[in-house]
Amino acid sequence: MNRVAISRFGRNAARVALVVAIPATLAGCGINTIPTQDEATKTAWAEVQNQYQRRADLIPNLVATVKGYAAQEKDVLTAVTQARASATQVKVDASTITDPAQFQKFAAAQDQLSGVLGRLMVIQEQYPDLKSNQNFLALQSQLEGTENRITIARRDYNETAQKYNTTLRTFPSLLWAKTLYSDQKPAQLFQATAAAQSAPTVDFSSPPTATPPKVQ
Structure with missing residues (x-):
């Protein structure tokens, strides 16, 4: 050669x-970290949506069952129905996680629904026949599981979104964020509101504790 x-x-x-x-x-x-974490955040957000939708799907049957035994609780039943309608009317998609106004609107509507569901859960203590209804007990189990999954989904989403946001702000990925991925925006996070922390406790299986008689 x-x-x-x-x-x-x-x-x-x-x-x-x-x-x-x-x-x-x-x-x-x-260079691949930003799109990879962006997709992970969207996947976590989709799970949040799925669990909230699951809860919304359970509510009509729950309200109908409670109404059959506690029709006089009209105010609470109406509040739950209206809160569900408001929550399901908020349109969300993958772009919502970078839209502060729409994200907060969705979160506020879901937190409001959690609050009124908490009020509905208290009603069953006053109606023994309702507490022993098999359909009600089945709905209780499903709703309890869904509330737990909502909590987990929100936590996982927040952790994933926070990691993504940190990536956008730190070196060396910050360089790519300002050049190749300049259209990428920080993801919104769920805040720990009072309604979210206190609602709803779903436990219909344990009877209320009896108040001991006073000794004269």
């Missing part, structure tokens, strides 16, 4: 090495 051929071979080998090295170097600098 003459010197010209060797020289050409060397230049070609260098080009190949450069082509291979550039993607590896960029990957090592975190």
Whole structure:
């Protein structure tokens, strides 16, 4: 092999090495981190939506069952129905997580529904026949499980979104955020509101504790 051929071979080998090295170097600098975490945040958000929708689907049957035994509790039943309607009317999608106004509107509507559901849960203590109804007990179990999954989904979403937000602000991914991914916005986070922390406690299986008689 003459010197010209060797020289050409060397230049070609260098080009190949450069082509291979550039993607590896960029990957090592975190160029893929932002889109990867963006997708993870959207996936976590979808799970939040799924669990809230599951709760909304349970409420009509729950209200109908309670109404059959406690029709006089009209105010609470109406409040639950209206809160559910308000919550389901808030339109959300993947873009909601970077829209502060729409995200807060969704979170506020769901927190309001949690609050009135808490009031509905108290009613069953006054109606023994309702507490022993098999349909009611089944709904209780499903709602309790859904509330637990909502809590977990919100926590997981917040953790994923916080990690994504940190990536957007820190080096070296900050460089990519300002150049290749300049359209990426921070994700909104759920706040620990009083309504979210206190509502609803779903436990229909344990009878209320009897008040001991006073000693005269």
